[in-house]
Amino acid sequence: MDRKQCCVKLSVQPSRGLMDEKFLVLVQSVLPGFQLTVYASYRCDDGHSWEAFAHYTANASGTVNVSEDHSLGGTYCGVEPMGLMWSLRPVPGSKPGLRMRKMNVLTPMEVTISVYRGHLTEGFVDQVPLAAVVVERWYMAPGVRRVPVTEGGLTATLFLPSGPGPFPGLLDLWGGGGKLVEYRAALLASHGIASLALDYLTPQITKENDVSVLFYNEWTNVQHPQVIDSRIGILGLSFGTSIALKMAVYSQVFKLRCVVCISGSHVQPIKGSVEQIMTSFHNNVDKTRFNEEQQVIWRDLLLPIPTDPSLKVEVGRLRCPLLMVVGEDDQNWPAHESAVDVKEMMQRAGNDHLLTVLSYPSAGHLIEPPFTPFARASSYKILGPPLQMVMVLWGGETVAHSRAQEDAWRKTLVFLRENLYRATSSSHL
Numbered sequence: 001m002d003r004k005q006c007c008v009k010l011s012v013q014p015s016r017g018l019m020d021e022k023f024l025v026l027v028q029s030v031l032p033g034f035q036l037t038v039y040a041s042y043r044c045d046d047g048h049s050w051e052a053f054a055h056y057t058a059n060a061s062g063t064v065n066v067s068e069d070h071s072l073g074g075t076y077c078g079v080e081p082m083g084l085m086w087s088l089r090p091v092p093g094s095k096p097g098l099r100m101r102k103m104n105v106l107t108p109m110e111v112t113i114s115v116y117r118g119h120l121t122e123g124f125v126d127q128v129p130l131a132a133v134v135v136e137r138w139y140m141a142p143g144v145r146r147v148p149v150t151e152g153g154l155t156a157t158l159f160l161p162s163g164p165g166p167f168p169g170l171l172d173l174w175g176g177g178g179k180l181v182e183y184r185a186a187l188l189a190s191h192g193i194a195s196l197a198l199d200y201l202t203p204q205i206t207k208e209n210d211v212s213v214l215f216y217n218e219w220t221n222v223q224h225p226q227v228i229d230s231r232i233g234i235l236g237l238s239f240g241t242s243i244a245l246k247m248a249v250y251s252q253v254f255k256l257r258c259v260v261c262i263s264g265s266h267v268q269p270i271k272g273s274v275e276q277i278m279t280s281f282h283n284n285v286d287k288t289r290f291n292e293e294q295q296v297i298w299r300d301l302l303l304p305i306p307t308d309p310s311l312k313v314e315v316g317r318l319r320c321p322l323l324m325v326v327g328e329d330d331q332n333w334p335a336h337e338s339a340v341d342v343k344e345m346m347q348r349a350g351n352d353h354l355l356t357v358l359s360y361p362s363a364g365h366l367i368e369p370p371f372t373p374f375a376r377a378s379s380y381k382i383l384g385p386p387l388q389m390v391m392v393l394w395g396g397e398t399v400a401h402s403r404a405q406e407d408a409w410r411k412t413l414v415f416l417r418e419n420l421y422r423a424t425s426s427s428h429l
């Protein structure tokens with residue numbers, strides 16, 4: 001090993017941060033014009049390995065600054081400060097259809113950043129890096145508390161921000177895949193909002209005619225002195241938006257402060273249980289399409305947007321602000337067409353001042369927190385019976401989708417803070 005090799009300096013700042021925080025990667029003390037590869041690798045909780053890499057040339061001072069220098073090739077090109085995160089992809093030879101989701105939020109995502117001599121595209125494991133550091137990416141900020149909720153047969157987890165509180169609250173609903181998924185709620189709590197991640201697709205809930213009463217009971221079960229009852233919002237993604245919108249418009253018990261709908265729709269039979277909503281979607285299963293790679297496209301199941309008002313949530317009756325986040329290349333839900341119709345309905349009703357639509361060209365369905373690695377398609381378990389795995393096309397294009405995630409998250413946090421924290425005439429915080 002020559003002297004230059006042993007003296008390469010690599011720093012990543014901060015080396016410990018939140019998942020949605022940027023980091024700075026700096027390589028120093030190499031020869032001017034030295035060609036190198038910056039490589040990121042990550043092994044998930046489930047054992048699958050992911051990687052991202054980019055080719056750089058050191059400047060006249062022998063430095064590469066990933067935040068301002070051009071990547072000349074690799075899993076991303078150009079100046080991309082966080083490309084090493086959002087362009088992470090399964091290592092060659094991995095099982096197809098992987099999607100990265102952190103299931104254990106009590107541990108960080110540990111990403112190894114390393115520097116290799118030359119412009120490499122493969123065989124990283126066979127080479128010795130010139131330098132390497134491990135960075136920690138957390139969904140839970142220091143002091144955030146994770147409170148599992150099991151009362152009344154619930155499957156839920158409450159995340160409380162650090163500090164004495166009390167805090168406004170948020171119900172966090174994921175899509176039709178079911179299960180308890182905690183990472184987004186943990187990250188929202190890291191930004192000051194007490195968030196309840198909820199598995200709402202349990203048999204007990206799906207058969208219920210008014211989920212809002214059930215959720216309210218759940219919420220009162222959870223009833224934590226640190227959560228302010230009068231400052232509750234709801235956020236849903238995909239199928240979660242069906243529930244969120246319905247609660248926002250019809251709930252007699254919840255007085256929601258605001259609603260966030262990511263990649264969803266207001267199209268659903270307005271009377272009936274969660275199970276009946278799902279059945280109504282499944283009735284259109286013959287509208288399923290497949291692309292050349294035999295990936296499932298489900299967006300047509302809700303198209304055309306019905307004109308029959310009993311098949312759409314009456315958004316004209318909405319009394320709280322609504323933020324809709326739309327990926328214009330969503331292949332799973334007709335999010336764009338739905339947002340257009342919601343806007344028209346609200347304009348007719350005269351409450352469109354409550355609506356904000358964030359619409360992103362070339363973004364897909366899975367609009368996640370910033371820097372979440374992009375998955376255009378992934379394997380998906382259809383809730384049985386019969387239980388079945390399919391490859392679902394979500395849509396989107398890596399760079400545009402990653403930019404959309406960053407922008408939408410920043411604006412969602414602003415929207416939530418404004419509507420959940422802002423003092424009203426009747427209450428102060």
Ligand SMILES: *[C@@H]1O[C@H](CO)[C@@H](O)[C@H](O)[C@H]1NC(C)=O
Binds near residue numbers: 060061062063064065
């Ligand atoms: C090389 O890049 C570093 C980090 O961005 C910068 O501080 C330095 O001024 C650059 N050197 C030259 C000669 O451009």
Ligand SMILES: *[C@@H]1O[C@H](CO)[C@@H](O)[C@H](O)[C@H]1NC(C)=O
Binds near residue numbers: 024026068
């Ligand atoms: C690297 O680039 C970032 C973003 O432009 C800048 O804030 C930082 O100071 C740079 N680091 C050095 C050592 O020049």
